[in-house]
Amino acid sequence: MAGNAWRSTVSRVMGAIKSPQPRTFSRGIQTVTLIPGDGIGPEISTAVMKIFEAAKAPIQWEERNVTAIKGPGGRWMIPPEAKESMDKNKIGLKGPLKTPIAAGHPSMNLLLRKTFDLYANVRPCVSIEGYKTPYTDVDLVTIRENTEGEYSGIEHLIVDGVVQSIKLITEEASRRIAEYAFEYARNNQRTSVTAVHKANIMRMSDGLFLRKCREVAENYKDVKFTEMYLDTVCLNMVQDPSQFDVLVMPNLYGDILSDLCAGLIGGLGVTPSGNIGAHGVAIFESVHGTAPDIAGKDLANPTALLLSAVMMLRHMGLHGHAKKIETACFDTIREKKRSTSRTSELC
């Protein structure tokens, strides 16, 4: 039934890959830190490992667990083995992590973000041929500033009944994200970068963000730079998503827009995501939940994690293997209309 369907999905993908390919190791075998995660995490990670093995990708996996532990000084941190492994390998692949309610420590994703200074969240959204949605021609990338903005977490109760939240925009962070966006556009043959803002209302903050983007655009004359208001982007995105290419924006707009774009192509169950940090660290992850109700039942859809792993291969420069796995994945989805029964639930 559905369990068999999932197993056969994996074997079909592997079968599609097993066609003879010349073995070219560009840089020898790369070690990548794998964080299986919770819920369906372990199963989909196993699936990805198997597929990579079949594709003969030059990747060696180092599994690590991340659970919050209290370090010296009372601050929450990730286990030192995990941190060491990431610092050494620089590249990581992460499954869904459970966010415990009232556990006393912040969410694991937040902890990882702070530990490795993951400043850019990149989500390429491409319409999947076999997965039908009302939007068929989506091909864009959202790059979201991940450290500051509206999610700075600084809030005060001024008087009883009046709350103020602070949105922080700094020159440094804006410049960094803009540079990453243009670099990404250049490395991935993208033609234009659009900065999304609301500078008519938030003159100083989004104005600063926009100024930095403009300055960085001066150094990348080969990539077209445009600016657009957030509401115009939303309006046009829903009517004609094909007009957008790379979008760069501060934290909150990025959160909303990246999820909007994920919705256009079919939801979080099929959307890859990557977090780029300082010092060359990059963690690729699946952004859906842990789905504890279907864990261990062979029902989970590994597409999101697989596509994130493909994104990881591209980041490492292994474009050949990336293309092979991606094509096999799309072919599989196209041939079988719904790979697993729970695809919609994961979305």
Next chain:
Amino acid sequence: MATLTKVLKPILGSQLGNTAKVFGAAVNSQRGKPTYTGRTIPPPAKYGGRHTVALIPGDGIGPELLNHVRELFRFCCVPVDFEVVHVNSASTREDDINNAIMAIRRNGVALKGNIETNHTMPPNHKSRNNLLRTSLDLYANMMHCQSLPGVHTRHKNIDIIIIRENTEGEYSSLEHESVSGVVESLKIITRNNSLRIADYAFRLARDKGRRRVTAVHKANIMKLGDGLFLQCCKEVASGYPDIEFDSMIVDNTTMQLVSKPHQFDVMLMPNLYGNVVSNVCAGLVGGPGLVPGANYGRDYAVFETATRNTGKSIANRNIANPTAMLLASCLMLDHLKLHDYANMIRGAILTTMNETRLHTVDIGGQGTTSEVVQSIMRIIQSSGPLTTEI
């Protein structure tokens, strides 16, 4: 003239007939009632059976579309006179916008186009539209997104009411640069405003027979700010047991809107999320040219297009879609209790929308603005009521 009327009314009250209405208008303490129901208080500018409404043309396609509105009203003999107030968006002085605000205070009701904000100007030059909304305390922005039968869209039969807090939140325009290179922008959420907008939403839902109100927030991240908003919504919801209440995080909301929009009924949210969600919904039903919006305050009401676009690139080319502005003027007529005129014009607009060859460029056709307006006028003329010559 309106102020003279106010003075004379109590004196001539008995002679003017319809004393209840006249007396009601003069007693200011009664004006605590929200204007969207307006059952007991008619707008104060009624004199000789004609209403005066402030008209702010704005920039871009605003002047063009509002001219069409005036033309249509003149044609249908609608008893509304417009007091036109121009606002120069390029000027740094606030005199223009203050004049506009004064005109709206005088008349109580306004119809406006969007005033452009040049965001390269320094921060002390505030957005004119925002200034207008906050000075008049137009706390509720109401937008009714309905799929029009003649317009082709990816999702059909959408019917969502979006209620957005219009004065505070991220639009408080309070920013400062504490250290060079670090800018802080304040988002303010207050208990009073949140309770007020939640109350408005639930009362509207009840009056229109709606089943469910969904609050949109990001309280998992902004725990104090959006947490307060959500808490106020829950408090108000407990007073309306006949209406279901649930909440949803804003990023999930946008995802659901593009995949399954039919699950939403009435949506309630703070300012910025309202901006995003209303634009997404406008896009879902066919674009910015089709949806009207209304801003209600305790004492004033201002009507405009829902997505507040200036449309600079299509200005004065006779290709703008007049539907949104015309439907906004129908909302205004409903507010002024001129329901017959409102329904007549609305019916004519919907009939015109069914004709694909009259669709303007934004909804995939090749018609011009004037063709659409002419068609509406022809339909009105043929259905019988007294009109002037076309």
